[in-house]
Amino acid sequence: MTEANAIADAYLAVWNEADAGCRLALAREVFAPGASYLDPLMAGEGPEGIAAMIGAARERLPGLVFSRGSAERHHDRLRFTWALGPAGAAPIARGTDFATLDGERLAHVTGFIDQAPA
Amino acid sequence: MTEANAIADAYLAVWNEADAGCRLALAREVFAPGASYLDPLMAGEGPEGIAAMIGAARERLPGLVFSRGSAERHHDRLRFTWALGPAGAAPIARGTDFATLDGERLAHVTGFIDQAPA
Numbered sequence: 001m002t003e004a005n006a007i008a009d010a011y012l013a014v015w016n017e018a019d020a021g022c023r024l025a026l027a028r029e030v031f032a033p034g035a036s037y038l039d040p041l042m043a044g045e046g047p048e049g050i051a052a053m054i055g056a057a058r059e060r061l062p063g064l065v066f067s068r069g070s071a072e073r074h075h076d077r078l079r080f081t082w083a084l085g086p087a088g089a090a091p092i093a094r095g096t097d098f099a100t101l102d103g104e105r106l107a108h109v110t111g112f113i114d115q116a117p118a
Numbered sequence: 119m120t121e122a123n124a125i126a127d128a129y130l131a132v133w134n135e136a137d138a139g140c141r142l143a144l145a146r147e148v149f150a151p152g153a154s155y156l157d158p159l160m161a162g163e164g165p166e167g168i169a170a171m172i173g174a175a176r177e178r179l180p181g182l183v184f185s186r187g188s189a190e191r192h193h194d195r196l197r198f199t200w201a202l203g204p205a206g207a208a209p210i211a212r213g214t215d216f217a218t219l220d221g222e223r224l225a226h227v228t229g230f231i232d233q234a235p236a
Contacts, residue, residue: 038193038195074157074158079230096197098228
């Protein structure tokens with residue numbers, strides 16, 4: 001059973017990947033074929049759709065990096081917290097994602113915002 | 119769109135219902151027919167299975183009451199926090215539940231423990 005931290009880190013690495021081709025390759029490793037993502041502002045379907053969604057989101061987040069907080073898994077369920085901010089500086093936003101797993105890959109991810117950018 | 123607080127309150131009312139018949143009736147209002155519940159320790163399927171699971175859990179929680187913390191909804195996704203403790207006294211446990219909705223009823227609920235009983 002893959003550790004919660006490792007899955008969350010691999011997921012956030014997709015968000016932090018600047019190169020579109022690498023981002024898609026990472027997304028195909030992290031997300032199951034039928035994966036979906038939904039938060040209050042964005043939605044994506046499949047590894048390709050989610051990678052494209054993240055690419056569009058990154059254009060609105062220049063210079064910002066996602067970092068993991070706590071992560072926890074039981075059965076095929078995962079939750080983890082994240083922070084978004086300039087590297088080495090205080091976060092400007094925080095959130096909690098909840099996910100179901102398909103094997104060791106992410107199936108359905110729901111994002112919630114704990115602290116929105118000012 | 120039913121407010122997140124109202125759904126979470128209706129859900130916790132099932133947990134707090136002492137009478138098995140009333141608990142089942144409440145569960146059939148709150149949960150969709152294909153509903154499921156899963157936390158690190160317990161699982162239930164369908165309103166009837168979940169009501170039975172809660173009944174068994176309540177036998178291990180005499181005199182304790184669930185109260186709601188924050189609740190938030192976007193799309194068909196819900197999260198809320200809860201505390202468990204003697205009425206009017208400090209909680210002995212806390213948790214966060216994530217759920218998907220089927221219409222205005224709970225479909226799949228995943229529980230996570232934020233603070234386990236000492």
